Each structure stands twice: as structure tokens, then as C-alpha cells.
Amino acid sequence: MIKLESIHIEEVRGIRKLDLDCRKEKFAISGPNGSGKSGVIDVIEFGLTGNIGRLTGSGTKGLSVSEHGPHVDKTKFPDAAFVELRVFLTMIGKSATITRKVTSPKKPKIEPADDDVKAAFAEIADHPEIALSRRDILRFILVEPTKRSEEIQAILKLDEIGQTRNALNTAQNKLQTEHRTAIAQVQSHRDALQRHLQIPTLKVEDLLEAVNKRRKVLNLLEVPELTEDTKLNAGLLDTANTPEFNKESTLRDLKALSDAAKEFPDLAKTEAAEIVADFATLEADPELLPPCSAACLSKRGWISSRGPSVLSATRLGG
């Protein structure tokens, strides 16, 4: 906590030159519109923090302390704009003076330049919420309830926290979407793997058995265990492990196949000869044809009578 002892202002905001004797007491400022009441608050805030809250926040884009801090008649001579505050620092029980120029707001002159005094002023500078403007109060009163928390953030100069919260919410939504997509992909890949390996479940032992069975056919080393680094197709594309072509074995297989093929013409030789002989008999004796046709017709009629189509039988009979 601090108590203001005196304020000296030159060429800041709407104030040309002003000295106020506060005497460590509470004080109020009154005056007609445009007389510079808010300017005094701006100056106190600037002296303590190096910033002016009314020049930041929504609706103030383009405003800055360096350009809009000096009095309008001194915009070309901003070095003339400064504030000097004499304060009593209750936490360390010392009085000190801080002088801050608009041209170098981050480099105040502090007297006495003791470490504890500097630390006390640094702590105050970290709390810009010490200044509450009329605009902030009015906006808080008028804002709709759903946006009141945003206004509290603005009053406490916590806009950064609001941005952080928005970033966290956006990240959460993105991660949830990615999580859902990943779950669907995992399930799809599990199903595909199960189908491919023809195994009912993805138990490690079942999976390894199915994989190793196939790897053995391909003359690849067995996979002993399943870890997150395991590659089931390890060595498949490795040319060094490609099984060599066994010419002798292949020739042996081809000879056996060729020998078996030679026997194919003799397999149905007897049956074929019998059929040929039957055709010859039919051609030699035309009287055999009508009995054969009658027998064929009877056979078809009998088959049709067992099925749904009577018409077919009738047509055949005609």
C-alpha cells in the first residue's frame, strides 16, 4: 500500500502544469466537465506503472502513451511531458520520489535508489489494476450479465488471462476432435488387421501366432514379442533377407508336374471309347431312334411332373 504525498504534473494529457499536495490523506477531485479530473488519475497511473489504462483495451486501437500522453501543445516536444510523484511506501516505511517521462515510460527515476524502494515500485508497476476509470465502471454496470466476467477482467487488467482461457478452450476443442478421429482410425485399423490375419481377437499371442505363421512362409525371422516399436513386416523389404531361388528344387517340381500331365489323356480313354461306340451303333440302325426319343420324352415328362411347370411337360409331349 502507498500514500500519495504530492503530485507534480507537466504537459501530460490535458494538464499543462499542476501541483497537488495530498499529505498522505484520502482525497477527491471535483470540477466541471473537461477540466482534467480523469487526466489526474491517468497521470497517477502513469507515474506508478508507466502505462495509461484508458489508452488501452477495446475501442482504443492506435492510441499510445508516447503519442497521446503529452499535452496536445507538446506533441512535437514529448520530452517536456513528465510526472513526479512523492509517495510514502507503507510496506517499507519510507518516502520516495518517482519521476517518469512520457518519452521513456519504462525507465523511471527513483530517489532514493535503494533496492527495497525499487522493489516496492516494481511491485506496484505489476498491478495496473490500481487505477479504475469511469469508463470501466460504467461498462461494468451496463454490460449484459453473460459478459460481466469479461468486464471484470477488463477492470482488473486481466485481458491476457481471457486470451489464455480462449486459447485453452480452442486447444481443448481441437484435441477432442483429434481424439475422436484417432479413436475411429484405431478401430478401423484394428478391424482391418483382424480381417487380414483372420483372427477373432487382437490378443497378443493370437496376433503373433498369425503373423509368425506368415513370416515363416516368407522365410523371415519370427517376431518374439509385441512392443510399441515392433514392425510386423520387418525384413520383408530387406533384399539381404530375400530367400534365394532354388533351381534344383524348382526343376524337380516341374518334372513331376510334366510327368503327371502325360497321364491325363489316358485317364478317360475307356469311357470315351464306349461313348463313341454307342454313337456308331445309333447311326448304323435308324430304328433305334424312335424308342430312344420316346424314352427321352418319358424321362422329361416325369421330371416336369415333379416340378412346378406343367406347361413345359405339355410342350415337350406335343
Place this chain on the structure above:
Amino acid sequence: MATLAQQIAEKFLTRLSESKNVDAERIEQIRGLLADSKKLKPDDLVKIFSLPAGGDLK
């Protein structure tokens, strides 16, 4: 004493560390992001919380 924003961020990180779902390494990464003066980007947080491929294989 830190700024109000820093105090809120520190409390957030403390609560995060009490959760069993977030490990210490990630919390430190988030602390680094929050301490950075640059504006926090959602994609940076997504990177922290995204596991590497196959990282959850049991």
C-alpha cells in the same frame, strides 16, 4: 509479489499438477508458454498434449 495474471497462472498450474492426467513435463512446457511474453496460441497447447504415434500402445 507477481501480477494478478501471474498469480492466476500459477494457481492454474498448481491445480494442473494435482491432476493425475497431466505429467510434470507437460506442466513445465505449459509454464514456459505462459511465461512467454508472446500471445498464447492454441496450436502450441495442442502440440504439448498430443502423444507421439503409438505412444499409448499397451
